[in-house]
Amino acid sequence: MNARNVRVRFAPSPTGLLHVGNARTALYNWLFARRAGGSYILRIEDTDLERSEERYEDRLIEDLRWLGLDWDEGPDEPGAPASGEFGPYRQSHRQSIYAEHTERLLAEGKAYRCFCTAEELEAERNLASAEHRPHVYSGRCRHLGAAEIERNLAAGQHFAVRLKIADHPLRFHDLVRGVVEFPPEAVSDPILVRSATGASAGFPVYNYSVVIDDALMQISHVIRGDDHIANTPRQVAIYEAFGWPLPEFAHLSTILGADRERLSKRHGATSVSTFREMGYLPEALVNYLALLGWGAEDGRTEIFTLDELTSAFSLERVTPSPAIFDFDKLNWLNRHYLKLAAPPGLAELAWGYLAYHLPPRESAPEALRSWFDRLLAFFVPHVDRLDQLPAKLAFVFGFDPEASRLVDENSAVLSADSSRTVLAEFADRVRAHAGPVRPDDFKRWMNEVKAATGAKGAELFHPVRIALTGAPSGPEFDKLLPLIEDGAALGLGIPSVSERVERFVGV
RNA sequence: GGCGCUAUCGUCUAGGGGUUAGGACGUGAGAUUCUCAAUCUUAAAACCCGGGUUCGAUUCCCGGUAGCGCUACCA
Structure with a gap:
C-alpha cells in the first residue's frame, strides 16, 4: 500500500430513489475501501435545492444499509452527530467553505468574474455551432481591467465566477481506462460559482464543490459513473488551480437496458428499494451488481458473498464497456440465495x-x-x-372449484370420460375415509382407482390434481398432501383434502 | 455540429501475437417425474469492418462504423 491512505466516497444526490447503477458505484467504492483497509465516506450532494428531498436521503441511507454497505464517515442522523472529522458531509452545510475558496482563487488571479449575460453566451454557442467549432467560452471577461470590474460591481451587475484554464492538455489517470487526455480548448473557462451580486456570492456549481469536498476530505480514489468522464478535465483544472494533488480516478461504465438505452423505469425495476419490495435478497443484488462490469480472476467463479467479494475485488479488473442489465441472471442468483x-x-x-x-x-x-x-x-x-x-x-x-373448471387447460382434461370415472372413484374413497389424508392413503387409493378405471399416468393424475389444486401440474403429492392437511388444521380456512374433493365433485 | 468513452456467443464475462477462444445466464435436447418447476447431463452459440505492423493478428497501431456520454450559471 502506498503512503497515502485509501479514502473513497460515495456521493449521491437525494433527488430520487437509489438507482442500481448508483448502487453498483457504491458497492465498488465500498469493496475497494474494505479491500485496501481504507475509509468509505458517504457524502450527500444536496446542492440542487429544487430537487433534493429529505425523504430521499432517508431512503438512500436505508437502502445502503440494506445492501450491507456501511460507511466510516457520513452525515449526522436524527439524534446522532456526524461521524468523521471531515464534515459536514452534506454539501448544503458547506457553503461557507466554498465561498472561502472562491475568495482565494479570485485573490490569486486563478479565477475571474464574468459579467456576460445568458443571452450573450447563448449567441456565442450558436455561432460556434454554425461554424462547426466546439462550444467554448470566448474568454471575453478574462481580461477585464480592475476599473471596469469595479464599475460593474458598483452598478450591481450580476456576475459568475469562472476558472482560468491553463493552456496545456488536461490529463488524468483512470484505473479502468488508462490515461485520458483532453485539449484545453475542449474545456474552456468553466463557471465555478453561479451568478449573483455580492463579493463571491452565488451557489457553487457541482463540478466545483465536488473538487473542494474531495480534496478537503482527502479522497484518494474517485470512483464514479462514466457520465462524469467529460467533467473530469474541468475538475483536474480546479485541483491544479488550488495546487492540490490529483486523486486516482476510476470511471465505471453505464448500465443499460435490453434496448441499449440507459437503464430507466420503462425497463422495469431500477431502484434498490423496488428490488427489495419485489423480494430480491440483498446478497443476490450485491452479487449480481458485482458481476456487472467485473469478473473474477479465475474467469469462472460467479457466486460471491460480500466478504468473498472484498478479497477478490480489484478496480483493475473492472470492464470499461457498458453492460446490459440481465434480469434473468439476477433471478438465477436470487433463487440461489433464496435456497440458501x-x-x-x-x-x-x-x-x-x-x-x-x-x-x-x-x-x-x-x-x-x-x-x-x-x-x-x-x-x-x-x-x-x-x-x-x-x-x-x-x-x-383458497380454492375455487368453479373457476378452475372454467380454465381451458382444465376443462379439456375434465371433459374426458376417463376423468369422470377417475374422479368418482377417487371421491368415493375420500368420503369413506375419516381424518386427514396421508400420502400412504393417497397412494393406495390411486392404485385402486387405476385398477378400477384402467386409467394411468397423466390420465389418472391430472383430474385428481385439478380437483385438489386447480391445475393439472404442480408439486409432488407426497409433500403437498401433508402441507394441505396440516394447514387445514390451523384454522386459517385452508380447505382439507376431503373438503376440496367434496366441493369440486359437488359442483 | 464538436469532444470523449466503448466494441469477444442473444446477455454478463475470461483470455490474449500462434488456444479445440474458457465459464455463467438464457435457449435446445436428454435424464428424472403423473405433471410443472427444481436438479443433473448435454448441444448450439462470439472475437464489428477495413488497412497497417508481423512469419503469423481476435489480441498491437491507424481509420471507419455503431452504441453511449459530455457539450448548462443540472447533479
Missing part, C-alpha cells in the same frame, strides 16, 4: 407477502410458524422472488 437463506429470516420476510392469509407473525402460534417454515422450504426453491409467492401459494390458501 436461513429459515427464520426467510420466514419473516416471506410472511409479509402472505399477510393477507395470515395473522400477524408475532401473535402466530408455534404450530402455524413451523407449518409455514415447511411450506416455504417446499415452495421457495420454485420462485425467482418472494413477491411470486402469493400466486404460487394461492391454491393452498
Whole structure:
C-alpha cells in the first residue's frame, strides 16, 4: 500500500430513489475501501435545492444499509452527530467553505468574474455551432481591467465566477481506462460559482464543490459513473488551480437496458428499494451488481458473498464497456440465495407477502410458524422472488372449484370420460375415509382407482390434481398432501383434502 | 455540429501475437417425474469492418462504423 491512505466516497444526490447503477458505484467504492483497509465516506450532494428531498436521503441511507454497505464517515442522523472529522458531509452545510475558496482563487488571479449575460453566451454557442467549432467560452471577461470590474460591481451587475484554464492538455489517470487526455480548448473557462451580486456570492456549481469536498476530505480514489468522464478535465483544472494533488480516478461504465438505452423505469425495476419490495435478497443484488462490469480472476467463479467479494475485488479488473442489465441472471442468483437463506429470516420476510392469509407473525402460534417454515422450504426453491409467492401459494390458501373448471387447460382434461370415472372413484374413497389424508392413503387409493378405471399416468393424475389444486401440474403429492392437511388444521380456512374433493365433485 | 468513452456467443464475462477462444445466464435436447418447476447431463452459440505492423493478428497501431456520454450559471 502506498503512503497515502485509501479514502473513497460515495456521493449521491437525494433527488430520487437509489438507482442500481448508483448502487453498483457504491458497492465498488465500498469493496475497494474494505479491500485496501481504507475509509468509505458517504457524502450527500444536496446542492440542487429544487430537487433534493429529505425523504430521499432517508431512503438512500436505508437502502445502503440494506445492501450491507456501511460507511466510516457520513452525515449526522436524527439524534446522532456526524461521524468523521471531515464534515459536514452534506454539501448544503458547506457553503461557507466554498465561498472561502472562491475568495482565494479570485485573490490569486486563478479565477475571474464574468459579467456576460445568458443571452450573450447563448449567441456565442450558436455561432460556434454554425461554424462547426466546439462550444467554448470566448474568454471575453478574462481580461477585464480592475476599473471596469469595479464599475460593474458598483452598478450591481450580476456576475459568475469562472476558472482560468491553463493552456496545456488536461490529463488524468483512470484505473479502468488508462490515461485520458483532453485539449484545453475542449474545456474552456468553466463557471465555478453561479451568478449573483455580492463579493463571491452565488451557489457553487457541482463540478466545483465536488473538487473542494474531495480534496478537503482527502479522497484518494474517485470512483464514479462514466457520465462524469467529460467533467473530469474541468475538475483536474480546479485541483491544479488550488495546487492540490490529483486523486486516482476510476470511471465505471453505464448500465443499460435490453434496448441499449440507459437503464430507466420503462425497463422495469431500477431502484434498490423496488428490488427489495419485489423480494430480491440483498446478497443476490450485491452479487449480481458485482458481476456487472467485473469478473473474477479465475474467469469462472460467479457466486460471491460480500466478504468473498472484498478479497477478490480489484478496480483493475473492472470492464470499461457498458453492460446490459440481465434480469434473468439476477433471478438465477436470487433463487440461489433464496435456497440458501436461513429459515427464520426467510420466514419473516416471506410472511409479509402472505399477510393477507395470515395473522400477524408475532401473535402466530408455534404450530402455524413451523407449518409455514415447511411450506416455504417446499415452495421457495420454485420462485425467482418472494413477491411470486402469493400466486404460487394461492391454491393452498383458497380454492375455487368453479373457476378452475372454467380454465381451458382444465376443462379439456375434465371433459374426458376417463376423468369422470377417475374422479368418482377417487371421491368415493375420500368420503369413506375419516381424518386427514396421508400420502400412504393417497397412494393406495390411486392404485385402486387405476385398477378400477384402467386409467394411468397423466390420465389418472391430472383430474385428481385439478380437483385438489386447480391445475393439472404442480408439486409432488407426497409433500403437498401433508402441507394441505396440516394447514387445514390451523384454522386459517385452508380447505382439507376431503373438503376440496367434496366441493369440486359437488359442483 | 464538436469532444470523449466503448466494441469477444442473444446477455454478463475470461483470455490474449500462434488456444479445440474458457465459464455463467438464457435457449435446445436428454435424464428424472403423473405433471410443472427444481436438479443433473448435454448441444448450439462470439472475437464489428477495413488497412497497417508481423512469419503469423481476435489480441498491437491507424481509420471507419455503431452504441453511449459530455457539450448548462443540472447533479
